[in-house]
Amino acid sequence: MKRSTLDQLVRSQQEKQTIVLLTDMETGQQDTLFPLSPQAEHPLLEQILAAVRDDRSFIYETAGKQTFVQVYNPPLRLVIVGAVHISQFLVPMARMAGYDVTVIDPRRAFGNAERFPDCSILNDWPDEALAELKPDHRTAVVILTHDPKLDDPALEIALPSPAFYIGALGSKRTHAKRLERLKHLPRLDRIDGPVGLDIGAKSPAEIALSILGAITAALRQGDNQGDNQGDKK
Amino acid sequence: MASTKTPAPMSNTPIPDLLLTAALWQDQGRKVALATVVQTWGSSPRPPGSIMIIDDRMTMLGSVSGGCIEGAVIQEAQEIMIDGKARILEFGVGDEQAWDVGLACGGTIRIYVERLEHS
Numbered sequence: 001m002k003r004s005t006l007d008q009l010v011r012s013q014q015e016k017q018t019i020v021l022l023t024d025m026e027t028g029q030q031d032t033l034f035p036l037s038p039q040a041e042h043p044l045l046e047q048i049l050a051a052v053r054d055d056r057s058f059i060y061e062t063a064g065k066q067t068f069v070q071v072y073n074p075p076l077r078l079v080i081v082g083a084v085h086i087s088q089f090l091v092p093m094a095r096m097a098g099y100d101v102t103v104i105d106p107r108r109a110f111g112n113a114e115r116f117p118d119c120s121i122l123n124d125w126p127d128e129a130l131a132e133l134k135p136d137h138r139t140a141v142v143i144l145t146h147d148p149k150l151d152d153p154a155l156e157i158a159l160p161s162p163a164f165y166i167g168a169l170g171s172k173r174t175h176a177k178r179l180e181r182l183k184h185l186p187r188l189d190r191i192d193g194p195v196g197l198d199i200g201a202k203s204p205a206e207i208a209l210s211i212l213g214a215i216t217a218a219l220r221q222g223d224n225q226g227d228n229q230g231d232k233k
Numbered sequence: 234m235a236s237t238k239t240p241a242p243m244s245n246t247p248i249p250d251l252l253l254t255a256a257l258w259q260d261q262g263r264k265v266a267l268a269t270v271v272q273t274w275g276s277s278p279r280p281p282g283s284i285m286i287i288d289d290r291m292t293m294l295g296s297v298s299g300g301c302i303e304g305a306v307i308q309e310a311q312e313i314m315i316d317g318k319a320r321i322l323e324f325g326v327g328d329e330q331a332w333d334v335g336l337a338c339g340g341t342i343r344i345y346v347e348r349l350e351h352s
Contacts, residue, residue, distance in 0.1 A: 001267055002350050003259065010252045025271070028319040028347060057282030059272050068271045068345065070282050072248065 082145035083111035089208035127153035277340035
């Protein structure tokens, strides 16, 4: 591998940009591709995009030539708005599943290191904090404060972002009211509400499990791959 | 902004760290090789795309299996660092070498090993 190629891979990871490395298994010739760029062109772009979605690297063969397609996705992230009881279960579960987790809650009584040891906590307003975190196609956003003045501004930032999953806590009634308040926003149908899979979850831990289940389903089976990839279809 | 942070305890070895370390090793004057899992059949512990980096002092970071074939890969990598010729190594249950190094997980793995060039 050329040093310049390695440096490019490092830079893309730091900039949270998906990059694909194509290696000819016979000659060792290597090329890179930014598959989510609107200018991306490649005969196998469709397969490559599917591999990016599944975070899966693979070998393809054409005319006796083998090429290894190596997907370098940015790390999976989960941003939780609301340092509530459910979040205390969702944080460790999501970390076990490989997510880099950040909790946003301006209320220090909720969002503090005692309640959330070993976790990134931002005590800023949700919209500001979320805008700074720049959710990408490898980011899930879960909104759990149950307080419209915290939840709604967060959704204003999350909805237009390429986040692969957006969920918001609340009963069917609460969710209907939320949709009414936010009807000026685009793509409201992206919100998973009531949040999580319908598994009859009752306790905070069970609800956290149903949320992580819904996030996993969106990641592995979802067709909502955010703005960039959506444009390709 | 109050923020405390530690890495996720059970996630895989972060690839960005491996790539950065490979660059760092080279800057320190070490020879560096990259080993990448490119194909697997049957059960194998690390999926395609998994990386291990190796230097000319037999230091390794990352993994390409559950620890069964790393030793053999490091040996091959030493030669590749010298001649610069990338090669594909294959380890499987039917493979005598794999038995020697103890790949008993029931799978087959193909690993691409290449030298990190200076430019």
